[in-house]
Amino acid sequence: MAHSMSIRGAQIPLQCQLCEGSTNVKWKCKECELLMCQNCTEKIHPKFKMADMHHVVEIKNVGTNHQDQFQKPNRAKCKIHISQDYCIFCQTCDELVCPSCLTKSHQKHDLQEIDEIFTEDVKSLKRCNTELKNRFLDFYEKEIEKIEKIKVDNMDQLQMVKCKLEKQETKFMSALKSFKQTILEDIENKSSAKESVASTAKSTIQENIVDITNKLDVNTNVANTNDIENVHKTAKNARKWLASAREPVSIDLKVFKKLPDFFPEPIDENTLGTLFGHLYDRNEIPISLVEIYTSNTPSIDRLKVNIGKELWISDVPTKLLRRIRTNNSCTVSILQNFSDHQVFDMSLLSTQALIFTVYNNRNDLYVMIGNETKNFCSFAPLIPRAVHVSKSGLIYISTRDSETVFKKSDSSIRQIVKLDKDKKQDIVFECTGTSKVITNITRIRDGINCLYVVDALLPNLQGRIISLGKDRTLKWIYNGELAASKYNFVPSDLEVTSAGNIVLCDMLNDALHILAKDGTILHHILLSKLGIYGPCCLEIIQSDKMYIGCRQEETEETKNSNLYLVSLSEI
Missing domain, CATH: 2.120.10.30 (TolB, C-terminal domain)
Structure with a gap:
């Protein structure tokens, strides 16, 4: 397909700049700015391209954003023949060579143009980058996100546990005080009951003491008088009372039960864990x-x-x-x-x-x-x-x-x-x-x-x-x-x-x-x-x-x- 350019609305066919009259212009050398037909590109220009690393592209791609089609390698000096640039790539030896290398050591080898291998390597690197990003970088970035989430969740969990511990401490201390008060009230009630029994027994004994004391005083006073009739009567009543009176009975100590003692439980980890809680x-x-x-x-x-x-x-x-x-x-x-x-x-x-x-x-x-x-x-x-x-x-x-x-x-x-x-x-x-x-x-x-x-x-x-x-x-x-x-x-x-x-x-x-x-x-x-x-x-x-x-x-x-x-x- 021949290409043309428009001048004031008229389409004028492009002509090859290396031969006369050919309008089958399809290629352009970016270095020489030459327009070439297919025949010149294949027969004449490769000599320049090989020596000077010219970059020949199709005219249809000139001016497009296909950067990988126009990117070209920089000139590089041969490590053996330092006065010459690399001009071609030897696939057999997997290395760049200059014209001198080509004529001396790489005869009948499989050769590939530098710009082609360069373009392929650039594309390969871009594919590698894509895989590096999709397969590795994205994966590790997601792993970082997971770790950050774990850290946030861990801090949230820590704060929640601290809050629960503080609330449990408040509840525990309140329950402990309440339990202590219950025990204290229980022993105080038992003490009051024992006090009441003791007071009742004491009151009865005191009444007996008063009664006996009165009888002693009466008998003593009557005995000190000369009234024979009163002495006889009082003595008769005293003998009668003593004959019918019950023998004194000792206090039954079983009635006065000892107050219960308090035996504190050992405060070890098991006791605390059972009462307070555990992780x-x-x-x-x-x-x-x-x-x-x-x-x-x-x-x-x-x-x-x-x-x-x-x-x-x-x-x-x-x-x-x-x-x-x-x-x-x-x-x-x-x-x-x-x-x-x-x-x-x-x-x-x-x-x-x-x-x-x-x-x-x-x-x-x-x-x-x-x-x-x-x-x-x-x-x-x-x-x-x-x-x-x-x-x-x-x-x-x-x-x-x-x-x-x-x-x-x-x-x-x-x-x-x-x-x-x-x-x-x-x-x-x-x-x-x-x-x-x-x-x-x-x-x-x-x-x-x-x-x-x-x-x-x-x-x-x-x-x-x-x-x-x-x-x-x-x-x-x-x-x-x-x-x-x-x-x-x-x-x-x-x-x-x-x-x-x-x-x-x-x-x-x-x-x-x-x-x-x-x-x-x-x-x-x-x-x-x-x-x-x-x-x-x-x-x-x-x-x-x-x-x-x-x-x-x-x-x-x-x-x-x-x-x-x-x-x-x-x-």
Whole structure:
């Protein structure tokens, strides 16, 4: 398409300024200000364009705002031939070259004009800028907005809590004064009643004193006279009164009850928290009670879910081992009952056969087959304690020597042994002599490339949780100090969730601790809020369901323990 220009209304075709007569003018060189036809642009001008970096554009785009079509690179000197400018881009070598470079080192290479690569790079940078803005800058600016909103919300929450605290303080002090006044009025009323009884008794006694005093005076005065008739009459009346008078009765002190004493309650954090209030962490995992089953067992020291609603439970003090089934009526049915089975720890094989260790320092691991207890494996001369079967079927056993548990000597041995399907033993962790790495492993669970164990340090089972790497390294220790607890930390059982977190029960503090894989505490949950006390064992049966068995306190009255099913989300 030929272009033209308008002169006084007449359209005059544009002519090429490099050849004569051609009106097929389509291009313009911005540097030379030359109008060119297609033929000259392709054959003649490229020489100038290559050497001088001329910028040739279509005439139709001259004067438009397409800045990316007219933007041109600045002249740049060649790093090798400093007297010459870069004139072209070598795609093969991915570098700018000058005419000398072109003739010497870049023969038969793929070449591209500088302005074209420059234009492409400019467009690429603009596309990158667009992506940087849309993908990153806008994102981070929104994140800043979120943070600022969090800060504002945090300050608002802080002010609101401060306001509530001040109002609560006013209400608390008012209620405290009112309560004090109530107690004071009560004891004052009791004191007034006692005062009234004492006054009445005193008045009666005083009347008796006056009466006796008058009689004494009369008798004395008459005795001092010579009137025989009056003396005889008075003496006769005195004898008659004394003969009929009642013996004096002492005051009954029971009538005068002592006033009650005031015994101030200890003002500790629990008392203040109960009376005044406390902060509620809204991030705390919600826990709810699903069912309570009466187990017909004094205590539940260990439990394992068998199939469906069947469970194995054991009670150490009574040496009972039972297989039970939970019913819809929140009761349990006893399917099997074994006496004289003082189970220390137990687990289930892939065949659902129960394997367990016992007290009394026996060297064997036992298995329950039908109604019979058989030896599964011997660890003599060592004593097996904790037992755990992994999902892959490996059996982990903690063993120790037969010497005193908590006082180690140079000959002491503590091991964790792995059994394969052929019952071949392999020591995966060992601690000998007086080393304090492990003392008395009572529970084992496996995680990803590690084992989690409960290590009891004292006879009262005060202890800690240890993570042991399968490369025989100690990874971390959790001793319960980060949780706000009233009593010593007594971890009695633990489970590993599908997310890799560790749930453990703290028996003395009636609590659950939830730990992350690195041993940091995520949540501390008081089970006493649900009426659950003395949690001794637990087992996760679904992603958010868990059984908790409890140990009863030692009292004269034996009670049946309960089995609790709770829902614990986000574990």
